[in-house]
């Protein structure tokens with residue numbers, strides 16, 4: 678099968694299209710014919726070697742941790758899906774024609790494969806961040822970097838919990854944030870003053886979703902480091918704030934919940950651009966430029 682791989686740490690030039698043996702579903706796994714695989718910043722960060730201090734990469738290594746597709750092999754002990762079912766979930770080396778999924782849910786027929794394949798990382802991370810920052814219905818959340826994949830999920834899942842969300846993004850993305858249910862403002866100098874105007878009674882918690890060096894500023898705005906959490910800034914804990922990372926807790930429950938929301942029109946994912954598998958390097962380039970609104974997806978027919 679065709680797969681995107683890298684054989685050493687490096688820039689875009691180490692991304693290669695290769696022919697490899699198909700994987701097979703082990704116990705508790707399914708294999709899918711991949712229809713779509715979400716592009717994440719972790720793809721190019723791992724390729725760059727940014728994770729090498731805490732994560733071993735065995736070369737040659739694939740790309741992709743999430744996908745949607747059609748089940749074509751069911752491993753021992755799996756009873757909730759059958760060959761032919763459309764599913765989406767977490768997996769391994771999903772930027773390939775076939776991939777193993779380790780956690781999944783059924784994909785509703787009215788949710789496109791491109792959308793479903795881009796959901797797992799953002800909905801798992803957004804749910805975890807909201808749970809761990811400790812914010813409740815009726816309270817106000819500041820989301821720094823709200824227009825990307827995680828931000829888009831945070832806004833919608835927080836609104837469904839009855840939380841008011843103020844989100845930061847560059848001005849051209851403010852209508853997008855408003856459509857998702859957030860009160861938009863710009864990031865950068867004067868943020869504290871803008872937040873004071875938008876939320877005269879203060880904000881109860883803040884999430885850093887962009888890793889843009891704003892932890893001290895967010896702590897000053899919230900007034901309590903324990904109510905500030907980053908998913909992107911490894912220095913957060915040095916300031917007394919929280920850093921959130923996997924492994925996922927109940928991914929299949931989250932997948933099934935959001936699949937239902939998508940079907941009911943209560944959650945949407947804006948897929949900004951799709952790429953064929955052969956353009957995996959280009960997709961990583963666009964992601965690394967840091968301006969994605971919603972999600973990028975690799976699409977396979």
Ligand SMILES: NC(=O)c1ccc[n+]([C@@H]2O[C@H](COP(=O)([O-])OP(=O)(O)OC[C@H]3O[C@@H](n4cnc5c(N)ncnc54)[C@H](OP(=O)(O)O)[C@@H]3O)[C@@H](O)[C@H]2O)c1
Pocket residue numbers: 717718719722798802821822823824825826827828845846847848850864886887888889907908909921922923964967968969970971972
């Ligand atoms: N810890 C975890 O479990 C976990 C899991 C998944 C992802 N992550 C990390 O979370 C981060 C976000 O992931 P993602 O998939 O949401 O990324 P993404 O979709 O690529 O996010 C792009 C967005 O970031 C915004 N942005 C860029 N610079 C900004 C700044 N200085 N202030 C505020 N917003 C800014 C951009 O908005 P503008 O164009 O308007 O600037 C753009 O819409 C990444 O660092 C990723 O590695 C962590």
